[in-house]
Amino acid sequence: MFISDMPYAKTLRDHLLRTVRFSLEEDIGTGDITAKLIPExxxxxxxxxTREKGILCGREWFEEVFRQIDPTLELTxxxxDGDTIEPNDTLVTIKGNTRAILTAERCALNFLQTLSGTATLANQYAMAVxxxxxxxxxxxxxxxxxxxxxxxxxxVGGCQNHRLGLYDMFLIKENHIAACGGIAQAVSKAQEVAPDKRIEVEVETIEQLKEALEQPVDVIMLDNFDAELTAKAIEMSNQKVKLESSGNMDLNKIDDIINTLPDFVSVGNLTKHVTALDLSLRLG
Known part of the structure; x- marks a missing residue:
């Protein structure tokens, strides 16, 4: 899989260039003094x-680090991205200037191991459903x-993307509802602000669900509904609107919820509780 496969490929490419540039500025500062121990x-x-099993992700970030340090380096x-990798698998070989390889090493590995860790965790959730x-x-x-x-x-790990940010979709949550004076008022205002954008509303009770079902929304998020309440919500909605289960979702909670068959399950843990995959670079 490659960045070019994504619907937001151009934005992602720009993001990649900026984050790599900033990471190198942060790490190198006025110069890599340890690399100067080596003949120029x-x-x-x-x-x-890799020292552990996982899903590889982040090749293009890894490559961009080396490219910005020394474009003559050769990576094979x-x-x-998306391949399952096993302990002791060789992922990539780098040839070229020794100083450049060692200066780029940490930043490049940071991207590759963090994104591989994210993809690996995502794959566990994808397999759960x-x-x-x-x-x-x-x-x-x-x-x-x-x-x-x-x-x-x-x-890459097998899950899907929710909204990218605050700009591409409405997600009307409890504080928005309170500030607007209610679900109906918030939805009405959303239609005025950006009539072409999808609208999702979060509900915390069956009463709020009833109100949300009367509004022209695309998705209703069920916040911390247990399996029994989720089943009731699905029955009430009668396929009128898509339903999304959310709230402290982990693999155990998904196990309880999935048999009720909501349309979506959103999981914050996918990106906030990430453990980097254990990768290692060695001169050979």
Whole structure:
């Protein structure tokens, strides 16, 4: 899988260039003084291996780090984004200037291991609903400055993207409802502000659900509804509107909810509780 496969590819590409540039500025500062211990013209070959099983993701971020450091470095990949990788698998070989390889190492691995960790976790959730007519969605609970990168990674792992940000879809939550004076008022205002955008409303009770079902909305989010309440909500909606289960969702809670068959399950854990995959670069 590649960035070009995503519907927001151009935005994602711009995001990649900016985040890599900033990460290198943050790391290198006035210069990599440790790399200066090595002769300026020395060359080497290095490999990146994984020490644990997972889903590879982040190749293009990894490549961009090396490209911005030294575009003459040669990278040869053994795996693609979306591939399952096993302990001790070689992922990529890098050849070229030794100083450049070592200067780029940490930033490049940070992107690759974090996005691979995100994709690996997403794959666990995708497998949890495998065979069910349910879509697992990510959220805006992403690592700062890695929003689109992590959303790409959740997609690589087998889940789908919710809204990208505050600009492409309405999500009317409890505080919006309170500030607007009610669900009906908030939905009416949304239609005025951006009539072409999808509208989703969060509800916390069956009474709120009844009110939301009377409004012209695309999705209703069931916040912290248990399996019994979710089943009741599905019966009440009678397929009039899509329903999304949400709220402290983890693999155990999904197990309780999935048999009620909501249309969507949104999971903040996909991007906020990420453990980086254990990767290692070694000069060979």
């Amino acid at each position: 013209d020395q060359t080497a070959s290095a490999t990146v291996i 990949w053994a795996k693609q 495998n065979g069910k007519d349910i879509v697992v969605l990510d959220t805006r609970k992403t690592l700062p400055c890695l929003r689109l990168a992590q959303k790409y990674a959740t997609y």
